[in-house]
Amino acid sequence: MVQLISSLPYKSMSQVRVRFAPSPTGFFHIGSARTALFNWLYARHTGGKFILRIEDTDQARNSEEFLRLIYDSLSWLGMDWDEGPNADGVGERGDCGPYRQSQRADIYQQYLQQLLGAGRAYEKDGAIWFRMLGERYQVYDDHRKKEVEKVKAAPVLIDDRIRGKVERAEDEDFVIFRSDGNPVFHFVNVVDDITMKISHIIRGEDHLSNTSKHVRLYEGFGVTPPVFAHIPLILKSPEMGQGKMSKRDKGALIEEYRQRYFLPEAIVNYLSLLGWNPGAGDDREKLAIAEIVKLFDLPAVNQSNAKFDGKKLAHMNMLYLLELPADRFLAQAREYFQKQATGATVLANEAYFREIMLLAHPKIKGLEELSTYTAYFFSEEFLIDAKVKEKVMAKGAPKTRLAELTAVVPAMDFSTDATVEEAIKQLATEKALGFGDYQAVARLAVTGTNAGPSITSIFRVLGKERVIARLQRFLAEA
RNA sequence: GCCCUCAUCGUCUAGCGGCUAGGACAGUAGAUUCUCAUUCUAUAAACCGGGGUUCGAUUCCCCGUGAGGGCACCA
Known part of the structure; x- marks a missing residue:
């Protein structure tokens, strides 16, 4: 098919321009973060631009709070954007604005007029429809339980950077402006991507079926479609249930990890590995962000969906925390x-x-x-772990050991770990016992648990007075 | 119901016609440090099924099956 239009706005520009286009209708979740990340990585890898566009046309479900969360979450994760609203919510930057769909009504009108003028749009039942080209016929639709009008036309061929060639029939007119006067997603999405000169659309696989509509719209506007790259979805982990992860799932929210003080670089590293890897015998998993930017590319992105694994994320977080x-x-x-x-x-x-x-x-x-x-x-009001106590008190003669230790502590040198250790070891030697015979019960008496730093450090940091008080209290109560 | 996508250990994955099918998380068993955690060692664990193509298929093709997505005046 020959395209009539010669004025392809970004044909001459070789620069990569990708966008992340969330709608502020809910919490920012893992799936959105990963989509944003892959776009961001591609932009940084290619030296292109990463654009943030806010799809806030759903006035009923929009909220300023969620909008704020988008800015905050992206910033926290380290994904800076080159164009779009400013992170503080005041003003915006970039030449292709406005970047909030709620402020782009006149642009949509303009593009609607173009379709109307070209006979590619018409009004029916108060809504405006996009007209497909081809011979028409009626058929009964089982799913919708009604007679629908179809159009005979060659299927749309999508050359996806990740999926390869995908063919899909697009054989019905569809609504582009609702009867309430608002444009629908498909329309605004395409118009925005045209006017923002988007070169690559990297988005979730759930949009793959929509893409044929979008391609027809591009054609309707006389514009060559951008490159599409549909990334796999993030599915619920087996404990979460079935299907793709949604913002209602426990563990799905970026905000949750932020409140739990996960390190953003660990989250980004984990997310980058969900559907992508350095490949070719490169077994590394813990990768600095600069390294990921260097290695990331679209053909290396996986085609199969991945289940979210909170344990592996936690492990990654620990690795980052330790260093x-x-x-x-x-x-x-x-x-x-x-x-x-x-x-x-x-x-x-x-x-x-x-x-x-x-x-x-x-x-x-x-x-x-x-x-x-x-x-x-x-606090002196720490809890004594009952299970640990039972275990420690069952072995040897802990009360005797504790009494012996309590007797020597007043004379101990608390100035360094080494002096404390030496004193306890000396006691153990005198009684022909080991360090461990004192360590376990002393730890229990002074901390109430069996987990923690070395007992010598605990003694030194707590100080002699508190250690003695705790030892005596435990002895009295035990 | 129709359409689209996908398919290697429980999970994330490497593999791109010939491999003892590798790594990581989680699991198990040990070792180490005064406990715990870390760390280390070992161990168990996979090519969805059936047809082709080929001297040879995890790998290519087809059909099943399974998983996921889409079929709105939601985005």
Whole structure:
């Protein structure tokens, strides 16, 4: 088929322009983040532009709060956009605006007039329909339980960068403006992508079936369609159920991970591996973002859907947490405790706080564990884990060991871990026992648990007075 | 019902005609550090089924089956 139009607005531009076009009608979820990420990666990989467009035509479901969440989530994950609304919600940048569909009504009118003028659109039942080209016939539709008008036409051929060649029949007129005067998704999507000079449309596979409509619209406007790349969907993990992941699923929201103090770079790394990998014998999974940008390309994207695995995300998060520089860890920990009920107490003494956080850093698997992991450092009202107690008290003669230890603590040198360790070892040697015979019960008495930093560090940081008080209290109660 | 896409360990995946089918998470068993976590070692675990093509198919083709998506005056 020969196209009439010669003025292809971006034909001469070789620059890649991709967009992420969310609608602010709900929480920002993993699937959206991954779609945004693949677009962002492609833009950064090719040196192109990443454009943020807000599809806020659904006035009933839109909210400023959700709009804000889009900006915040993208920024938090480190996906900066070259064009679109500013992150603070004030103004926008780029030459192809406005970037919010709610402000583009006149553009849609203009493009509608073009279709009307060319005879490719008509009014029926108060709505405006896009006219397909070809011979018409009536047929009964089982699904919709009614007679519908079909059009004989060659199928649309989509040359997808990820799927290959996909053929699909598009054989019905469809609504482009509702009877309430608002344009529908397919129409605004295509018009925006034309006017924003989008070169590659990278989106979820759920849009693959819509693409034939979009191609016909491009043709209707006399514009060569951009390159399409339909990425696999993220499905629910087996515990979540069946089907594609939606914002209602537990563990599906970016906000949830943010509130749990996951590290954004870990989330981005995990997401990048859902449907993509460096390939060709490259087994690496933990990849710096710069490395991913360097390696990412569309043909390497998988074609099959992937199930979300929260455990693997948590593992990735731990890897990033472990190698976080001390100052960044402390900053994160500070931010975390500012939101906790115990925050004021915990943050009261900077040096003490710092010391404990650095003890906890190599031991925890996620920042969210920080509060319970360090609770006994900040309060004398810590809980004694009943199960641990049962286990510890069942072995050997823990009460005797504790009494022996309590007797020598007042004379101990608490200045360093080494001096504490030496003193306990000396006691053990005198009694012909091991360090472990004192360690377990001392830990239980002083922290109420069996998990934590070395007992020597705990003693030193808590200080002699508190250690003695705790040991005596435990002895009295046990 | 019609249309589209996909198919390797439980999960994410490598593989692009010839491999002992590799890695990671989760699992199991050990080792190590005073506990815990980390770490390390070992172990178990997969080519959906049936036809072709080929000297040879996990790999290419077809048919099933299964999984997912789309069929709106939602986006």
